[in-house]
Amino acid sequence: MNRTGWTLIGLVTLALAIALPFMVMPFYVRVGQLILLSSALALSWTLLGGFAGYWSFGHSAFIGLGAFAGGLFETGVLPGTGLWGFAAAILVGAGLSAAAASAVAWPILRLRGIYFAVAMLGVSQVLAELNNNIDAFKGSMGLVLPRLSAFGLRPEAFFYDILLLATVTVFLIALWVKTSRLGHGLLAMREDEDTARMLGVPTERYKVAMFVLSAALTGALGVIYAHSLGYITTSSVYRTDFSLNMIVYNLLGGIGTIAGPFIGSAVMVVLTQVFLGRLLNIHMFVTGALLVLLVLAAPRGLPGLFRRR
């Protein structure tokens, strides 16, 4: 299919997405929220993971950092400023995540493969523990965030729209990265970093750039997620299952692609919220079984199943 075809499909999907809150019940709007949030997070993750080949198992570190940094700033410095405070919080959250990423980027990106994955897991755990045990961060007592809305929208529709905006932004950024020279360099790096370096790809700069970009976007999304809940504690945002979900959605949808995160999160969110939502006490088992099935039966993700021969 050619470029025009894809653009057309994209625009139609976007139109449908915008119209969604007016067409379905609030529950499905919330499901939509979750799909958008998960897709955007998975896409942000894959900038570093799928594109560059550095699988971080601790990206929830940035969700948490962003959420608390933004939230603390908003409630401490700019209370009562409504949407302006929210916007400021997003900037602060993204900024602090980017700064944190820059600080650790050089040493941590020297690690490869599983070592990098575990190191990021460690980083997210350290941050989570510090957040929970240092009173100033309000991680254990929790942070109450202001209730937001605009244009008379119901809260779930409002956050849906914000997340839609955010997801489209992340999508465009990812698209730009992929089709640019940077993106080709990353692809080379993913396949064989040392050879790429030898051939003149500035791997160090590219890695760090992706790491920081990925962190910033994740941090921003963390702020939005936190506001959609209205009250957060350490355990609502620094969640290992978020870190793992980002990877699972990519695996399911096809790692290294831009459509992958969307496919993966749509399938998993619908499965776990809409269908497994009714199961009282075995949903964890079923989720685990699905993961096992996924890895065994669809190692290249769902698209891989249909693309074979």
Next chain:
Amino acid sequence: MLAIQTIADGLVLGGLYALSAVGFSLIFGVMGVVNLSHGAIVMIGAYLTWFLWHAGGVDPLLAIPLVMAVLFAAGYAAQRGLIQLAVERSSLLASMLLTFGMALMIRNTLVLVFSPDLRSITPAYAAHPLILGAVVLDPLRVAALAASLVLLGLLAFVLQKTRTGRTIRATAQQELAARLCGVNARHVYGLTFGVAAAFAGASGAILGIVLPFSPPDESLWTLNAFVVVTLGGIGSPSGALLGGLLLGLISTGTSQVIGPSFPNAMMFLILVLMLLLRPSGLLGNAFAGSR
């Protein structure tokens, strides 16, 4: 005096940590698989032992061989039936996700079978404090330290002195060469996982005597194993011991010096620093490149 007490407590706690990492290190060192269901297997060991003790009055230490046998069989089957397939079809990183899925399934099953209530195994020969001079020690934890030394020694013996152990090590170092020598690599990996699961189960049995447990603890023990193995070195039982003892000392030291709410934060900080400075750990043999 407080310093000596802290050190003693740290060593004794370290015994527990070392115990919990037994098996995890082996799987990672030999197969390169990060087994995220490690903690869940430890919990199975704890629950099995509890069940035998509670329903049958079987002394927990006597139940260990049975628990180990059961878990060996289950581990072998899991490796050959599931994990091997994942590694061959997908990637090592994806096999990590498969083990995570297994962990979720095991955890939910444990909740359904045993209920989420906390359990603890209290054998008859329990607790009079062990007093050595000015230092007071928990006898159960000292026993756990001794048990971890025994188990790790046993594992080291198996790996170094027995034929199976040598085969495992050979396959870990150079799979192709080992196969050329007639080794059935898949069988060896199955054995490795089985042995690792057996030891994890044994450590679960002992942990079950020392600490109250419930299904959500499985993620805690997996994380602990991570840190211990990263500190002490991958693939090496003595590394697990060293890593565990170090971790215990760091834990009690931090608690005393910085505050009781910070040992976990320090533990993960050390994990990250260790990975940055010396990824193969203090005593490890990194079978695959880290850089």
Next chain:
Amino acid sequence: MRMSRRSLVTMAGGTILAAPALRRAAAQAKTITFGGSVPLSGGAAETGLNVNNGYATAVKFINETFGGVEVAGAKYRLELKLFDDASDPSRAVTLIQRQLDEGVDFFLGSFGSPIVLPTAAITERAEKPMVQAGGGSDQIFTQGFKYVFGFFPRATRQFISTADFMHSLKPALSNYSLIFTNDAFSKTAAQGVINSMKEQGIPLLESYTFPETITDASSVLASIRAKTPDALVCMTHDQDNLLLAKQMIATGTNVNYLFQGLGPQLGSFRETLGAKANGIFFQTYWDERAPLQDKFFGTPARFAAYYKANYTRPIAYHVSAGAACIVTYIEAMQKAGSLDPVKVRDALAGIDISTQYSRIKFTEQGDGDPVIMGPWIGQVVKGQAEVVAPAAAKTAEYTYPTPAWDKRV
């Protein structure tokens, strides 16, 4: 091989997608549906299961014994529609929205502020009442919610009766040390301890903070052995309290008065410690021997008997509280003479009834009245969880100072 794998996945996917179409909504006469979530997986699952069983017991009993309830002249059967929130706030808010969409009017709450606050905000906006037998930290009741009711007094007020009791002890307590974990409930409860003990004039010697899950308390216990406080108050959750108790026993760390907020009420806790559990003080909100009356169950003893006939899981006060949530709702509906959520809410705000759990009365912010719904003092005596104060509710005499660990047989 590849074909069959692909078709297997497709078949599995198809079945899952088709499943809802195959489910049929059972045709009901008139029913009152209670929605909400309970944590059935994750750290709070133990209490979650108890509360869930409490809800289920009440619904089953009322449907079986009375065929339902009568409100404003019409008869209704009761129905429970709960989901497992897995202690995951995003799951909880999404699924509770579904229940609102499906027309559920009355909600039972989960617990833990991370779940209750976000979900309560949603039900509050929809103007549907939520009654919950858990989640006592102050923030829940200081948000200005009008539709949220809790069975326990807010955490900072939960220690009032115990502090009063401790003050009355002879020989008088000279000081106390405090242990708590870093989570919203324990921290606010600990603040309550500090406030109440200050009012009673018992000085705080030292306060120790733990992370959410404790694996080792040896350094804290070493400090306690060195500083010898008269009393030790532990505001942590059951697993942590059991660990603390075990380590205290194993290291011979003794105090004259040991209080553990959650734990000794559970049979499994006492069974693990055996005779060593005797003497530990705790708080309890209910005992099956209490002299209370309930419109549906009669006495707590009858409630306990019915529960035990239907469940093998040992009874705990959360079971009773859960059942009382349902009873309170029914009484409010009958008092309002309507099933309109706003009218029921108003009836709940002003309610003052007797149930097998306790007399029920809420403060203006919606939490339990601290005196009427506050806890009793309990102590483990001969392996049983007994109530030792106040005199009107007591089932055994208390022992103080408590003997050293190695003297307990």
